[in-house]
Amino acid sequence: MSDFGFRMWGTRCNMNALGHLTEIPREEYMTPGHLACQGCGAALAMRLLLKGLGPDTVLVVPACCWSVINGPWHATAVAVPFLHTAFAAAASTAAGVRAAFAIRGVRASVVAWAGDGGTFDIGLQALSGAAERGSSDLYVCYDNEAYMNTGIQRSSATPWGAWTMTTPVPAVKRRPKKPILDIMAAHRIPYAATASVGHPEDLIAKVRRARAREGTRFLHILAPCPPGWRILPEQTLHLARLAVETRLFPLVEVEDGARLRITVMPRGERSVREYLAGQGRFQHLAADEIAAIQSAVEAAWAALLARAARPGNGGEPAGHAGNDTRT
């Protein structure tokens, strides 16, 4: 699996095998010398995001791994402007940048780029406010499922059963991951989607679809973290794909808060055991706990399929005909 990921770089791959035809742009907007750990899903997520967005982009980044990854003062690891801001302030700072660009007549994608802590937890109020106001920004959460920059503490994105430094065995996290995509879609924003660094063609296609819409757009990218997940750097892509294939992290998009589509349909039956067993943070789980996770995943997947198949797909707001005009 990991071979697959690496072979893609610098080539224009035909992704027919995955049901998509997407070219991965050759252009690089990340530079060598960034400070990410080996196998960092967040570094890969940024690389793919920028390939999807292109040069007219401005990043607004709160406290998160990327505050460090981008490099020390006087340096930057991306070929677009990068504005650091406070932890709770990604969406609100981005809204200010967007307002200023509107006054100046500058055309650019203003992207708030935050980790799961800065999105699910401390930054949720500002994000909800921006979404409610319809601030025309793209908000991207790269989710490594804990406070990894501060050394692996649980966040509300940490999955049920996971070990972290603040949920040590046996007192591991006993609450489910916060359903951030549902929360954002419930704001009736034009576009909300999940993506995974293990499915770059799907990720880039979603970045482009998000870019084509006005208003608040939200992307939730699963980004494995080798030190935090207790995995080897070469397992990042394998696990990112496995999360999707086991249906633990479905790849979906929701337009206008209503029309949900599953964008990558997993084939075959793969047990969550395979995903969990590969990670140190789940090593303590007993067989019955893994079975409980499997049941929860199956129930959630069945509900998702039912929702996607529902006529009208969740009830559409007035003024939005059912036709999907997506190309």
Place this chain on the structure above:
Amino acid sequence: MKRVLEGNHAASYGALLARVEVVSAYPITPQTQIVEKLAEFTADGRLRARFLEVESEHSAMAACIGASQAGVRAFTATSSQGLALMHELLHWAGAGRLPIVLVNVNRALAPPWSIYADQTDSLAQRDTGWMQIYCRSNQEVLDSVLLAYRVSEQVGLPTMLCLDAFLLSHTSEPVDVPEQAVADAFLPPYRPVLRLDPAVPRAFGGLAGADVFMEIRHQAQEAMDRALSLIVEAGEEYRALTGRGYGLVDGYRTAGAEILILGMGTIATTAEAAVDELREAGIPAGLLRVRVFRPFPAEALARGIGEARKLVVLDRNLSPGSGGILATELRAALLARDLAPGIWSYIAGLGGRDVTPAAIVSACREAVAEPAPGPGIRWLGLRA
């Protein structure tokens, strides 16, 4: 053109004349009229600005930071709890060297809930890297918005403009509203050298090591130092345009004064009446009003104090465990200049408690009667 304006609307007219481009604010009593008026100006097209009705003061300041970093003139207004909620981002704006102007209506912090005048809210933010101006009239509020942007944009530091809750914010006074052409002549459009531009891949605010962090802070201190003379310069230029000038400190009947009252905001206006009464009684009293608190105008104060041997400092604030903040800073500044007048430090008017001329006269009479103030703080009009 003369208008009858409450202090809050004077601030709004100041922002209108300054042609602010992004306004981001959250409601709080007694500030709300400032941004309501700006929403009206924006809605009817008199002000070409984006108005962001954010969901908290934290977000209000964050949006101002984003807007200012992206190269436009940003404005917000708040008070008390709202200013406290902004605290983290006040540091960000100050250290980020962003020339945002914030109007703070000085109101007590809870608990217990109080919406009345108290300057502890803004003085508790004195270390955030913002310039601070305390106004005593609605005219000064309007004029100071223009003055604040002028100096802020010259030195790259934000300014917090303070007015006392209700005593100014909701009190109407005749205010001369300058012509737009006058404001434009005084305040040129904001054209920062460094700003967010999609074509220029700069990073702003990235991780600094111990090898450069101190130098960055040192530059901020130098900017504060530079602002001292620029504030005076701007005030003089404004006087030439409008007939109204402003400095760091201003005085009332200071000639030959042996006892000086010091204070900030509306308490200074009340103190003028006390000075008149004391002078009539043959006591050589005067008033020094501290208009600019950051940068702290130590030289101007030392000059203003001159030969006066007794100072009565009225602090409408409290740093619990220390005392009045103006008195504390004044004492440090004078000591560094080998000046040691007696400082009678009074805590006065907290939570909107009325400070009357008679109370100020009695404080001064204590200072006249006592050879030295001794240690400790005094409480003006504290109920037994």
